[in-house]
Amino acid sequence: MSAIEFDNVGRLFERDGRSFPALDGVDLTVADKEFVALVGPSGCGKTTCLRMAAGFEAPSSGRVLVGGAPVPGPGPDRAVVFQQFALFPWKTVADNVAFGLRNKGMAAPERRDRIAAIIKLMGLDGYETAFPHQLSGGMQQRVAIARAYVLDPQVLLMDEPFGALDAQTRVVMQEELVRIARINPRTVLFITHAVEEAVYLADRVAVMTQRPGRIKEVLDVRAIRAAENWDRHARVEDVMDLESFVHLRTHIWRSLREEKVGGER
Amino acid sequence: MQTSRDWIGTATVASLLALWAVLTMVTGTIDTLRFPSPVQFWQSLKQIATTGYADGTLLSHSLHSLKLVIMGFTVAAAVGIPLGLLMGWSRRAEALINPVFLLVRPIPPLAWIPLAILWLGLGDAAKIMVIFFAAFVPSVINTFTGVRGIEPNVIEAARMLGTGRWRLAREVLVPAAAPMIFTGLRLSLQASWTTLVAAELVGALAGLGRVLNVAQQDIYPAMVMVGMAAVGAWGWATTRVLAVVEARAMPWLAVRA
Numbered sequence: 106m107s108a109i110e111f112d113n114v115g116r117l118f119e120r121d122g123r124s125f126p127a128l129d130g131v132d133l134t135v136a137d138k139e140f141v142a143l144v145g146p147s148g149c150g151k152t153t154c155l156r157m158a159a160g161f162e163a164p165s166s167g168r169v170l171v172g173g174a175p176v177p178g179p180g181p182d183r184a185v186v187f188q189q190f191a192l193f194p195w196k197t198v199a200d201n202v203a204f205g206l207r208n209k210g211m212a213a214p215e216r217r218d219r220i221a222a223i224i225k226l227m228g229l230d231g232y233e234t235a236f237p238h239q240l241s242g243g244m245q246q247r248v249a250i251a252r253a254y255v256l257d258p259q260v261l262l263m264d265e266p267f268g269a270l271d272a273q274t275r276v277v278m279q280e281e282l283v284r285i286a287r288i289n290p291r292t293v294l295f296i297t298h299a300v301e302e303a304v305y306l307a308d309r310v311a312v313m314t315q316r317p318g319r320i321k322e323v324l325d326v327r328a329i330r331a332a333e334n335w336d337r338h339a340r341v342e343d344v345m346d347l348e349s350f351v352h353l354r355t356h357i358w359r360s361l362r363e364e365k366v367g368g369e370r
Numbered sequence: 371m372q373t374s375r376d377w378i379g380t381a382t383v384a385s386l387l388a389l390w391a392v393l394t395m396v397t398g399t400i401d402t403l404r405f406p407s408p409v410q411f412w413q414s415l416k417q418i419a420t421t422g423y424a425d426g427t428l429l430s431h432s433l434h435s436l437k438l439v440i441m442g443f444t445v446a447a448a449v450g451i452p453l454g455l456l457m458g459w460s461r462r463a464e465a466l467i468n469p470v471f472l473l474v475r476p477i478p479p480l481a482w483i484p485l486a487i488l489w490l491g492l493g494d495a496a497k498i499m500v501i502f503f504a505a506f507v508p509s510v511i512n513t514f515t516g517v518r519g520i521e522p523n524v525i526e527a528a529r530m531l532g533t534g535r536w537r538l539a540r541e542v543l544v545p546a547a548a549p550m551i552f553t554g555l556r557l558s559l560q561a562s563w564t565t566l567v568a569a570e571l572v573g574a575l576a577g578l579g580r581v582l583n584v585a586q587q588d589i590y591p592a593m594v595m596v597g598m599a600a601v602g603a604w605g606w607a608t609t610r611v612l613a614v615v616e617a618r619a620m621p622w623l624a625v626r627a
Contacts, residue, residue, distance in 0.1 A: 161529075181532040187526075189523055191521070191523035191526065193527075193546075195546070195622045208537065
């Protein structure tokens with residue numbers, strides 16, 4: 106059974122009394138513990154896909170299933186990491202991370218252990234009592250990822266989580282996410298418009314068309330990553346220099362460029 | 371920087387006081403029958419503080435006014451903040467309440483005074499009612515605006531984390547709207563003092579407004595000024611207390627600097 110399933114999903118938007126399609130027949134499955142990146146031209150509806158999996162929006166046609174069941178609404182089994190972090194500025198780092206666990210009614214001692222472990226994993230030690238605005242953007246996003254990871258969710262939904270970060274921080278966070286994903290694999294749907302990020306992080310990359318968005322093609326990165334042994338390189342730039350990486354990246358770029366031209370008529 | 375600003379402020383006030391003393395007592399440019407000298411002001415202050423004026427001392431009048439302001443303000447905040455939260459959160463509640471609000475809001479709070487006196491007489495209840503009407507509006511409107519202004523992502527994050535309704539209100543909506551709620555409370559407090567003095571001027575048995583009223587009838591400008599200064603001082607003091615509460619209530623803003 107797949108962890109996330111988009112089954113012929115369409116989505117209409119209303120504007121000025123007229124409805125126009127944002128998504129048209131999206132078919133995509135994410136297997137258990139699989140990391141799938143969704144790339145596409147801006148406005149193609151990739152964020153809408155994620156928001157439907159999260160339960161913030163409902164499909165106009167077709168079905169969005171998580172764990173085999175239709176998504177009922179937002180909930181802690183489908184944790185979201187937002188581009189703009191969306192932390193609670195009035196809560197400390199530890200309280201931000203604890204909030205979801207308190208909602209679950211977890212007892213304080215167990216909660217403390219879980220929080221301590223995730224804070225260590227995310228490299229947030231020493232910042233437990235800081236407020237979000239005292240941290241850099243990269244550190245704030247670590248808190249947001251910790252807040253999602255600590256719930257031990259069925260799926261993790263990441264909506265351009267590194268889009269608001271500067272280039273250097275972004276690279277560090279990509280390496281961190283790979284490190285954490287190896288220690289603690291999760292089912293991840295990852296939205297990005299950065300092709301290299303998608304290829305570096307994902308097991309599979311799904312490319313979307315211009316609006317109304319559909320899945321244009323899905324590339325299996327996992328086989329190439331294993332065959333070329335990308336993981337022997339600790340640094341993003343070393344992986345990105347490999348011929349197999351460049352080849353994949355260029356292929357996806359070309360695929361997206363076709364869409365851009367098509368959309369500009 | 372701060373100290374040089376303080377110096378300029380102190381110097382300005384000192385100059386004005388000196389000018390006041392010179393114009394009234396040395397050159398006689400200002401007629402002291404219309405505008406009292408600093409010495410007359412001081413004597414009137416001593417009189418009301420010790421022997422009393424208008425059936426009470428400065429302290430008893432002040433405490434009476436302060437009590438009414440605190441009561442009216444507290445009731446207004448206790449009703450206004452929850453109502454603003456409800457209207458901000460629920461479109462249905464807003465649709466229900468807003469028309470009534472729009473109907474009542476254009477009526478200046480002071481216009482309620484005659485009705486309040488007819489209904490409740492010259493006692494405390496009428497004053498509290500008028501203060502309530504004045505202080506209620508800014509509390510509701512600013513709380514409402516504060517809730518409406520919350521970043522949608524933050525509310526989505528709370529829903530994604532499985533937050534129950536009560537905890538959402540207490541731990542997300544209230545703190546997120548807190549800066550606006552306190553803006554509302556500051557305006558409410560100001561409105562409370564304004565309307566209290568107005569209501570006491572129209573008719574009261576005790577209070578700082580009554581001091582002003584009696585002093586006016588006695589043609590006693592020095593005592594009028596003492597009354598004005600007392601209202602100003604209490605307004606300032608209560609605003610300071612609210613500022614301390616505000617800083618304590620929002621520790622995450624204190625470390626921003």
